[in-house]
Amino acid sequence: MASHDHDNDHAHDHDHEHHVENFWTKYIFSQDHKMIGKQFLITGMFMGIVGVFMSMLFRLQLAWPDQKFAILETFLGKWAPEGQMDPNMYLALVTIHGTIMVFFVLTAGLSGTFSNLLIPLQIGARDMASGFLNMLSYWFFAASSVIMLASLFVETGPASGGWTIYPPLSALPQAMPGSGTGMTLWLVSMTLFIAGSLLGSLNYIVTIINLRTKGMAMTRLPLTIWAFLVTAILGVLSFPVLLSAALLLMFDRMLGTSFYLSDIMVAGELLHNEGGSPVLYEHLFWFLGHPEVYIILLPALGITSEVIATNSRKPIFGYRAMVGSILAIAFLSFIVWGHHMFITGMNPFLGSVFTFTTLLIAIPSAVKAFNYITTLWKGNIQFTPAMLFSIGLVSTFVAGGLTGIILGDSALDINVHDTYFVVAHFHIVMGLSAIFGMFAGVYHWFPKMYRRMMNKGLGYLHFWLTFISAYGVFFPMHFTGLAGLPRRYYSNAEFPIFDELQDINVIISMFAILGGIAQLIFFFNFFYSMWRGPKAPQNPWRSNTLEWTTPVEHIHGNWPGEIPSVHRWPYDYSKPGHDEDFVPQSTPLKEGEVGH
Amino acid sequence: MTGLLMVVVLFLAVFAAAQIMRIYELSAKARQEREYEVTDKDNNTQGRYMLLFGIGLLVSLVWMMMTWGEIMLPKPSSLHGVEIDRLWDISMGLIIFMFFLVQPVLFYFAYKYRGRKDNQATYYEHNNRLEFIWTIVPAIALAVLIIYGLTTWSNVMNPDSEEEPMVVELYAQQFKWTARYSGADNTLGFANVRLIGGANTVGVDTTHANSADDFLATEIHLPVGRPVLFKFRSQDVIHSAYMPHFRAQMNCVPGMETHFQFTPTVTTAEIRQDADVQGKVERINAIRQAKGLELYNYDYILLCNKICGSAHYNMQMNIVVETQAEYDAWVKEQKTIAETL
Numbered sequence: 001m002a003s004h005d006h007d008n009d010h011a012h013d014h015d016h017e018h019h020v021e022n023f024w025t026k027y028i029f030s031q032d033h034k035m036i037g038k039q040f041l042i043t044g045m046f047m048g049i050v051g052v053f054m055s056m057l058f059r060l061q062l063a064w065p066d067q068k069f070a071i072l073e074t075f076l077g078k079w080a081p082e083g084q085m086d087p088n089m090y091l092a093l094v095t096i097h098g099t100i101m102v103f104f105v106l107t108a109g110l111s112g113t114f115s116n117l118l119i120p121l122q123i124g125a126r127d128m129a130s131g132f133l134n135m136l137s138y139w140f141f142a143a144s145s146v147i148m149l150a151s152l153f154v155e156t157g158p159a160s161g162g163w164t165i166y167p168p169l170s171a172l173p174q175a176m177p178g179s180g181t182g183m184t185l186w187l188v189s190m191t192l193f194i195a196g197s198l199l200g201s202l203n204y205i206v207t208i209i210n211l212r213t214k215g216m217a218m219t220r221l222p223l224t225i226w227a228f229l230v231t232a233i234l235g236v237l238s239f240p241v242l243l244s245a246a247l248l249l250m251f252d253r254m255l256g257t258s259f260y261l262s263d264i265m266v267a268g269e270l271l272h273n274e275g276g277s278p279v280l281y282e283h284l285f286w287f288l289g290h291p292e293v294y295i296i297l298l299p300a301l302g303i304t305s306e307v308i309a310t311n312s313r314k315p316i317f318g319y320r321a322m323v324g325s326i327l328a329i330a331f332l333s334f335i336v337w338g339h340h341m342f343i344t345g346m347n348p349f350l351g352s353v354f355t356f357t358t359l360l361i362a363i364p365s366a367v368k369a370f371n372y373i374t375t376l377w378k379g380n381i382q383f384t385p386a387m388l389f390s391i392g393l394v395s396t397f398v399a400g401g402l403t404g405i406i407l408g409d410s411a412l413d414i415n416v417h418d419t420y421f422v423v424a425h426f427h428i429v430m431g432l433s434a435i436f437g438m439f440a441g442v443y444h445w446f447p448k449m450y451r452r453m454m455n456k457g458l459g460y461l462h463f464w465l466t467f468i469s470a471y472g473v474f475f476p477m478h479f480t481g482l483a484g485l486p487r488r489y490y491s492n493a494e495f496p497i498f499d500e501l502q503d504i505n506v507i508i509s510m511f512a513i514l515g516g517i518a519q520l521i522f523f524f525n526f527f528y529s530m531w532r533g534p535k536a537p538q539n540p541w542r543s544n545t546l547e548w549t550t551p552v553e554h555i556h557g558n559w560p561g562e563i564p565s566v567h568r569w570p571y572d573y574s575k576p577g578h579d580e581d582f583v584p585q586s587t588p589l590k591e592g593e594v595g596h
Numbered sequence: 597m598t599g600l601l602m603v604v605v606l607f608l609a610v611f612a613a614a615q616i617m618r619i620y621e622l623s624a625k626a627r628q629e630r631e632y633e634v635t636d637k638d639n640n641t642q643g644r645y646m647l648l649f650g651i652g653l654l655v656s657l658v659w660m661m662m663t664w665g666e667i668m669l670p671k672p673s674s675l676h677g678v679e680i681d682r683l684w685d686i687s688m689g690l691i692i693f694m695f696f697l698v699q700p701v702l703f704y705f706a707y708k709y710r711g712r713k714d715n716q717a718t719y720y721e722h723n724n725r726l727e728f729i730w731t732i733v734p735a736i737a738l739a740v741l742i743i744y745g746l747t748t749w750s751n752v753m754n755p756d757s758e759e760e761p762m763v764v765e766l767y768a769q770q771f772k773w774t775a776r777y778s779g780a781d782n783t784l785g786f787a788n789v790r791l792i793g794g795a796n797t798v799g800v801d802t803t804h805a806n807s808a809d810d811f812l813a814t815e816i817h818l819p820v821g822r823p824v825l826f827k828f829r830s831q832d833v834i835h836s837a838y839m840p841h842f843r844a845q846m847n848c849v850p851g852m853e854t855h856f857q858f859t860p861t862v863t864t865a866e867i868r869q870d871a872d873v874q875g876k877v878e879r880i881n882a883i884r885q886a887k888g889l890e891l892y893n894y895d896y897i898l899l900c901n902k903i904c905g906s907a908h909y910n911m912q913m914n915i916v917v918e919t920q921a922e923y924d925a926w927v928k929e930q931k932t933i934a935e936t937l
Contacts, residue, residue: 087907087908088906091903091905091906162903166903168850169903169904169905175770176906261850261851262850262852263788263789263790263851264789265789265832270792278850312717313711313717314718314719315721317720317723318721321722343845343847345828345846345849345854345855348749348750348753348754351753352746352749355742366731367731370727373701374720374726376702376705377720380711381706381711382634382639382711388642391646395699398695398699399699402691405691406687406691409687409741409749410745411679411683411748411752412684412745414680414752414845415669417836418838419901453630453632455621455632456632460638464645475656484669486900489908490908491909495899495912497897499880500667500880501667504667528617532614532618534625534632540632571721574718581716
């Protein structure tokens, strides 16, 4: 490991800068990783409110399609005349709900927040490798958020072709109103988003590889950092492919090219395009789209590993196997994208290949699940709200992962593809698991971010309401999917065969509304505690990792003096021969003590 | 005015909640407790809730399977559908078994090992043998599933029927389906969107020899027991031809032709006699009667299952499976495209 003597001088510079800080450099154009992390979190939370609120609106429509709701007209205006939602607006809501939740909340909000906050703190660095790029990465994200929100207000409505925006539907304004200006803004927004995400990811990789403190070997990294590193690598390798897909789509829309278009007559108009293929777009999209699932999930798994070990007061079981399975999942995630395309007319032989690679992912995933459970075994579990959410994550990861064995099997996918069975599967395994990981992270590192403690009682209430309503929403969806109900249907009333599913739809919507309202508890707790919560001690969870050796008050450069050196792995909890049930990484080995 | 009132009420509610929180926290402080610290009492309560939730989760899943089992699709009406359903049952059995194995352990451990102040966790960092077991056992189970799955997939996608399949084109456009039958020569004439005009709604090249006997239909009729090769085209955006009762689905992609072949095995008349189906129809008609809607008779259907625009939710077509004689009679009534032009 390279020595970091220069860091001391660096810290001195930072102290100096501290004096000239004003409102703009501290809160707005901050280059401090802790502030940038908080900016990502607050923006992500705001986008989360929008995304979840949209889902509540379309759940109203799905449960009670004949009823008129004044609230719909209040929020949707001309798109819900007299409280009756327009089918185009329904499609717009599901599209933007998906886009916001996948990219803005669970990619930027989750990975952006915790990678920024934790990477320098946990590896023992003064800041990110490039504070300036880091600031840019947030501002690209902020700009893309603003544009995405602005697209909600254009006359023809926001993008409505589903979050996967398959052309030709998304390429042709004649095909649906949402493919007009709304779609252009969607593409511009995502272009900025990708640029920001790349800047962030490059920074994370460089920081983790180059700026670890003395003694912080790769095998001593907390699993959070492993997860952030692999996530960043996935992002760097796959997001540019989505960017190229989006650019080609823009060319088709604006310059008359035919990358994705061929032999089309839409709304009575014959188009000149010839030779393109929508399937090309699908390949490009899912080449990002599948790794994206793990870009979302891995940080949540990393956070959970940390929270479960800390609160079980036990080492994470099978550290090396955990790292190995993260790497295996990441590698496999690049060669499974075709399982989204079994029935696109792709050569059936390719379907066989993708079935094979997809089902392999179950193996490292199973290892992770079993290792989490073994970590709990003979632990001394402290049920902090973060711990509850982490256990919730393990439960949803198992529940949703198992149905992946069905959907990854091409022969079985034929009949459930694009039904509610799929909606149930990915919401549980990716949506719920990731959002639970995010909540766990917020409850766990809130004292590090805001120097105060969140309220535990409200945290408990928030968890149980969320957990119950989450299963209440998504478990019944498996059954409507098995009844053959396709997703993205504005109403099921046109098919008498689906009449008997209406009761289930009502149950789902009620849980969805309960779950949505339960989040108000979290927001109240968050903002109340930020200003009025009790002052945090330095190491409230009695944790081993380096971030808890920094002072409670935030300073540039993180540590007032020298950066602590690392002498052991981060999971020495309840190690025999020590007085306390935790041994921080900065504690030297005792004489005769064997390190990990 | 109501809006303003709502905002005021909301503000007061948040304010009141904040005050209650404040009192709660001050009283905790007066008792010299730190609210955020997890006590043994918390661990006991939360551990019990975990156990209760685990039990509730499993019980509710069993309840759902018992109550909603009947709403699922009836038995498959195609040759390959039986094979798919067999694979389905095996995979589903396996994952339900795993679910009922892993979830109870998770919630039980959470309960059993809930923390106590005087307790210490066991320092247990890894066990190569254990980890080897739970890598290799899933690997074996998945190897079996993969081999079985790939065999099924290959049988479904490359069916080797001795009989020559009947060729039918399904033509998709916003927001309707059209079926084009290949007629006596069993070969579809060339077609392209550029040839659409007037009554020629699917762009058939009428000068092409093979198109002379092609005819269009607004309902799919299939003779039972005869393999049918569907060829799919789309005029505008991607659609997906979903025929759930036959376990069949394929996207319709503009600019290319896709296909899917299967053999229907149960006629519409027969499926209507099926006990499950009759139960389903009774339940549905009870609902429809209560709403004053027209009563329903069971039919096979083709749905669009790829988002395609505002009326995506109502892009459907009936499928009628009938005896060869009934089918022949129906074909006789149809007019060729050439005749309609």
